[in-house]
Amino acid sequence: MDSLEHSQSADEVATQRHHGRPAALARWLMAVAGVIVIMVVVGGITRLTESGLSITEWKPVTGTLPPMNETQWQAEFEAYKQIGEYQQINGPAGMTLADYKFIYFWEWFHRLLGRFIGLIYALPLAWFWIKRAIPTGYKPRLLALLALGGLQGTFGWYMVRSGLSTEVTDVSHFWLSIHLLTALFTLAGLIWTALDLRRLGQIPNARPARITGLGWIVSIALFIQLLLGAWVAGLNAGLASDSWPLMQGRLVPEFDATKGLWWALTHDPYLLHFLHRWWAWVAVIALVVLARRTRAFDRQASIAIHSAFGLQIILGIVTVWTGVNIWVATAHQAVGALLVAATAWGIHLIGRTKSSTQ
Template identity: 40%
Template sequence: MSEKRKLFVEVQTDQRPQIATGAIDRAKRGARGAIRVWLMLLFALVVVMIAVGGLTRLTDSGLSITEWKPLTGAMPPMNAADWQAEFDKYQQIPEFKVQNAWMTLEDFKSIYWWEWGHRQLGRVIGLVWALGFFGFLALRKIPTGWTGRLLLIGGLGGLQGAIGWWMVSSGLTGTMLDVASYRLATHLGLAFVILGFIAWYILMLGREERDLMQARRSKDAKLFSLGTGWMHFAFLQILIGALVAGIDAGRSYTDWPTMGGQFLPPDPMMLEPAWRNFLENPGLVQFIHRMTGYLLLGFSIMIFVKSRKAANRVTSGAFMVAFIALCGQVVLGIYTVISAAQMHVALTHQILAVATFVLILRARFHAAYPVPQSVRG
C-alpha cells in the first residue's frame, strides 16, 4: 500500500526556493549603506578640495611647487637645504622674476604650504577612494551594476591629478604670471563633474533599487528635462566664473550694474587675436560672467514657476530650495564684485556655487525618481 501524501511536507518543500531567492537578492543589494557613507566622506573631501583650491588661487600660491611628483612629493621640505632648493626652483619661473622678486624664503614658505596642502588633500582623496573601492570589491559587497560607477569616480580622480599638473605647467615658462585661465576652468569643471557623480550616486543609494524602479514610472519628464538644462547652464556659469578667477577679472570693475560707468566695459576687444579677449580680457570676461548670470536667473525663474505646478510636493520643494540657493548666489555674486572680490567673500561665493549646483542636481533627481506620496499629496 502506497504512503499517503502529506500536505505540510509539500508546502515546506515549495518554500525552499523562496529562501534561496531572498539570499540572492541580498547578495545583489551589497553594502549599499556602507558604500553610501564612504561616498559621503568622498563628497565632503571634494568640497574641501574645491575650497582649498580656491584659497590657493586667491593667495597666488598655485605655482609655488614647480614639479609634479605624485609619490615623493607627499613629503614637504624637511630642513633648511630642502627649503632653499624649492625656493631656488621657484625663482626660475616668470611669476617670481616679474611679480614676486621681493619675496624672501619666509614669504615663499607661506605660499608653498597652500599648494602643498592642496596636492596633499588630492592624495588623501585618492587613498580614501582606493581603500573603499578595493575593500568593498574584495569583500564582494558592491551591489550589482555598481562596480563600473564606483570605478569611474576613481578614474576621474586620476585624470584630475593629471589636469592639475597640466594647469600648473602653463605658468612655469614663457611670459605667464599665472596659470592659463582656460586650464583652471577645466580643472575646476572636472572637480564639479566628480562632485556631481558622487552626489547622484549618494542619492541613488539612499533608496532601494526596487523603489527607484517603481519611482521611475512616475518620472516628471518635463521637469527632468528642465532640470538637466538648468544643471548644464549652472555648470557653464561655473566655468566662466573660473575664467574670471584665473585672471582676477572680478577686481577689474567694482561698480554695478554698470562697468566703468557704462554697459559694456571700455576696450572689450583690445587684445589680438580677437579670441584672446574672451579668455584673457578682464573687462570682457567679467561682462560675460555678469550677462550669463542674468540669463541663468531668468531661466531659473521660469523653471521655478513651472515646478510649482508639479504633482509631487517633494519634487516641487526640491526645485524651490535650489532656486532659493541660486538667488542667494546671484546676490552674493553682485556683492563679490562691489567688494573687489575680497578673499572671504570670493571663497563664500565659490562654496555657495557648490551648494547651488548640488541642489539643482538633487531637484533633477527628484524629478526622475519622485518620492511616493499619498493620493491627497
C-alpha cells in the same frame, strides 16, 4: 506559464539589484562629496593667494611631506625663482623666504588634500568590492568616478605646468577651468550616484534616475556660468570692475575686439566679467524653474536650490564691491560647489519620474 516565468524573472532581477549595501555606499559617497567641497574651497584660496605655482615639480610620493629643513626650503625657493611669476612679479616686490613659505603651504595643502581624497575613495571602494557589497550595475560607475579623480590630479598638474616658464606669470585659464569643472562634475557624479544608491536601499527594484529635458537645460546653463567663472578667476577678471551693476560707468564695458570676437569672448577680462555677471541671471531663471519642479517631490531640495543661488548672487556682487576680498571670493566659490550639489539633487529628483520602479 509565461506570466509565472516573467514574475520569477522580475523577482530575480529585483533580488540581484538589491544585493549589496547601497545605503552604506551612499553614506560613503556623500562623505567623499563633502571633502571635495572642502577641496574646492582650498583650491579657491590657493588661487586667490597666487600660490599655485609655488611648487614647480609633481612628486606623487615624496611630495607628500613639505621641506623639513632650511636647505630643502632654500632648494624649493630657488626652483621657484626660475619662473616668470617670481622674476616679473614677486621678486621685484621683495619676496622673502617667509613669504614663499606662505604660498607654498597652500599649494602643498591643496595637493595633500587631493591625495587624501584619492585614499578615502579608492580604499573603501576596494573594500566594498571585495566584500561584494556593490549592487549590480554600479561597479562601472564607481570606477568611472575613480578615473575622474585621477584625471583631476593630472589636469591640476597640466594647469601648474602651463605657468612654469619665464615668459608667463600665471597658469592658463583654460587649464584652470578644466581642473575646476572636472572637480565639480565629479562632485555632481558622487551626489547623483549616492542618491541612486540611497533610493535603491529604500526601494529594492528602483532604477537609476535619468536626466530629463529640463535637467539638461539647467545643466547647460549652469555649466556656462561655471565656465565663465573659472575664466574670470584664471584671468583675474574679477578686478576688472569694483562696481555693480555698471562697469566703467556703463552697462556694457569697453573691451578689446581687435583680435576678433572669439578671442575677446575667451580672453578679454572686461567682456568675460560682464558675461559672467549677466549670464548668472539666465542660470537663475533655469534654477528657479528646477526648484519649483522639485518642490512637488522634496521641499528641502527646492529650498536648497533657492538658497544656494540666492547666496551665490549676493556673494558675487559683494566680491565685486570689495575688490575681490579673499574671504568673500572664497565663500563665493564654496557656495558655487554647494549650488552644483543642490542642482544635482534637484535634477535627480525630477529624473526619478522617468525611472520606473517596476
